[in-house]
Amino acid sequence: MVQTLFNSQDCERLDINQVQQLYRQYVNPGQVELLGSFGFGRELVIKAQGCLLETDQGHTVLDFTGGMGMLNHGHNHPRIIAARRLYQQHLRMEVHKNYLSPHLAALSHNIACLLPDDLNICYFPNSGAEAVEGAIKMAYKYHQGQRQQVLHADISYHGKLLGAASISGSSELHFRFPEIPGAHAFVYDQLSSVEHHIKQLRKEDGSSDIYALIIEPMSASTLKRCSGDYLRALRQLCDHEDIVLVFDEVFSGWCKSGELFYFMQHKVTPDILITSKSLGGGKSSLSGFVAREKIFHQAYGNLNDALLHSTSYNGYGEECATALEAVNIVVDDHYSKLAKSIDLQLGDGLKALQQKYPKLVREVRGQGALQGILLHSGSGLLQSITQQLPIRLLKDEKFIAKLITAAVINHLYEHHRVLTYHVENREILLMAAPPLVVSSDEIDQFLQALDQTLREGFARLCLKFVKSKLFTSFMQRVQKENTA
Ligand SMILES: Cc1ncc(COP(=O)(O)O)c(C=O)c1O
Incomplete structure (x- = not known):
């Protein structure tokens, strides 16, 4: 019945x-x-x-x-509610697979304006783990599948999807599920440990086999923070070996740690930045990853590969309108x-x-x-x-x-x-x-x-x-x- x-x-x-x-x-x-x-x-x-x-x-x-x-703006921030109401009152379209979205375009523009250097190309999935996986996938594609190893910190937490969990070292994830291949953990904030892995993970011709290094510059689950010197040294190593440097600021972003993003305090720009949580203003489930132009163009910058990475709910209309308002509040209200x-x-x-x-x-x-x-x-x-x-x-x-x-x-x-x-x-x-x-x-x-x-x-x-x-x-x- x-x-x-x-x-x-x-x-x-x-x-x-x-x-x-x-x-x-x-x-x-x-x-x-x-x-x-x-x-x-x-x-x-x-x-x-x-x-x-x-x-x-x-x-x-x-x-x-x-x-x-998720709640840098607190619960039910009035400006965020007003932005969502406006979107609804005007019967704006949520799903625009065949049309371009002004809200997605404006949100990408605003984020690019706020981030340093050419961290300019945005993609907006929904969860932090999805953004992590999108970033790692982009780094892999940047190297056209020629490199097979990825480095992450021993205390990292990047989410619970299979891929994100396999590059997480958090003791919270106590059950080992199948993992993406080639994941190696280095000791957080210890340069010699990264150097050791870089030395070990070389191909026969001596070139690096590592496509990405991912790290939370401020680890939200241990509250450990990378020093400026360490981040600068990572940047140098990654530049030298052409390893895509990925910062996960899902938790620490949008001023939670003080600066807009923790890495900005130390003026070290990653190749891909991962964001989420308060990007949605406490009302929408939006995450994002933002790539430097060179990384994006080499990975997906041709017609054949332009849609190689997509998810059904990416850049949903009202979610982008909400995030746009959330970001503007962060700036307007200091x-x-x-x-x-x-x-x-x-x-x-x-x-x-x-x-x-x-x-x-x-x-x-x-x-x-x-x-x-x-x-x-x-x-x-x-x-x-x-x-x-x-x-x-x-x-x-x-x-x-x-x-x-x-x-x-x-x-x-x-x-x-x-x-x-x-x-x-x-x-x-x-x-x-x-x-x-x-x-x-x-x-x-x-x-x-x-x-x-x-x-x-x-x-x-x-x-x-x-x-x-x-x-x-x-x-x-x-x-x-x-x-x-
Ligand atoms: C630093 C960091 N990265 C990734 C994630 C995963 O985000 P989600 O739970 O939305 O998949 C989290 C979640 O807490 C996080 O703190």
């Missing part, structure tokens, strides 16, 4: 239990469990504006996640300045907390509106608590760090209605990465909440977390990870 289908008014009326049930049945039961283990996924957001969320349980939540890179003042207030505030709680906060790392806190995980009391846990868990050297970070995130949310997240790539970092439109008062509110949370001490925080029913699902999750 065919079940009654929901319409969009029904969606407005679904409560959290119904939504959870639908996720369990039709989306991904593990996702519900995973969110639950951090204390989330138990209420629905009914309104999102700037840095604030309103939930169906009557809570106002300060969203300090910045949508994990997002670079905003990020730098966030860096001062938030970065300094976190460092002050590190000084206040030296036994709890090991390190504060980051730049602009992309800051992270590494918590100490060597407390004696906690060690004794965890000795009560199943043997298998104790083998996970990150178990205590995971437990402490989860307990802090949970306390921030339950007691202060502040939303944060963590990243897990070698180390566990608690992230403070608000939208660039965050106010000074909101930063203070976050710092006070973190101060009051740390004041509790890890033992109390963890005991509370352990006592709460969240712990059961957290343990199940860690156990599953350990058996995987």
Whole structure:
């Protein structure tokens, strides 16, 4: 029997239990469990504006996640909504396979104007991983299939599609799927490691077999940053060997780290730049890769190859109109300045907390509106608590760090209605990465909440977390990870 289908008014009326049930049945039961283990996924957001969320349980939540890179403009920026409305009111065309799009043309122009040198030729797929794969493919084609090796950093995160994942070294990607051939990892920010690979990966005639080197100049999952000297040396090596240098600024772009893009701070131009996340202004799923003219023309610059790389949804009309507005807001509202003042207030505030709680906060790392806190995980009391846990868990050297970070995130949310997240790539970092439109008062509110949370001490925080029913699902999750 065919079940009654929901319409969009029904969606407005679904409560959290119904939504959870639908996720369990039709989306991904593990996702519900995973969110639950951090204390989330138990209420629905009914309104999102700037840095604030309103939930169906009557809570106002300060969203300090910045949508994990997507919300430099905050939720529902009024100019972005207006641009989308305008596009709709005029019944503009979304899909223009047989026509050229003025919005796509203008967006490409604007991005090219803002980027240095001849980083001028743009392509707009939808996800970051698609843009990564498009860039790598272009580098391969630039060498006309004559080179077979690609270098990436050991800590890199470039996405979860098969190709992007095979050039990712993040410990988050714990299952090995089939990989693109010829991928080699070098040590991040260590020149000798790149030099070693370049030396090893030569063809019989002595020429390089490497078609591309991809790197995040600022790694969003570890908050490590490449020095200017290192980036310059990479540029030199790649020039010398004719290796296509690709920078992935999917996360760090559009002023998240301070400058428009992190690499611009060091004045080292890549051959291809990958962007995404806040390019869509928090409303559209648009990514992009921008190539230097020479790279594009040698790869696809002839009639035969002009359509060798395309995706159905690239350059969708309203998405481009949205991105155009998003980029203009970044410029008009001086997002670079905003990020730098966030860096001062938030970065300094976190460092002050590190000084206040030296036994709890090991390190504060980051730049602009992309800051992270590494918590100490060597407390004696906690060690004794965890000795009560199943043997298998104790083998996970990150178990205590995971437990402490989860307990802090949970306390921030339950007691202060502040939303944060963590990243897990070698180390566990608690992230403070608000939208660039965050106010000074909101930063203070976050710092006070973190101060009051740390004041509790890890033992109390963890005991509370352990006592709460969240712990059961957290343990199940860690156990599953350990058996995987
Ligand atoms: C630096 C970086 N590159 C690529 C990606 C992949 O983007 P997506 O998740 O849209 O595929 C991400 C996602 O977080 C990222 O941070």
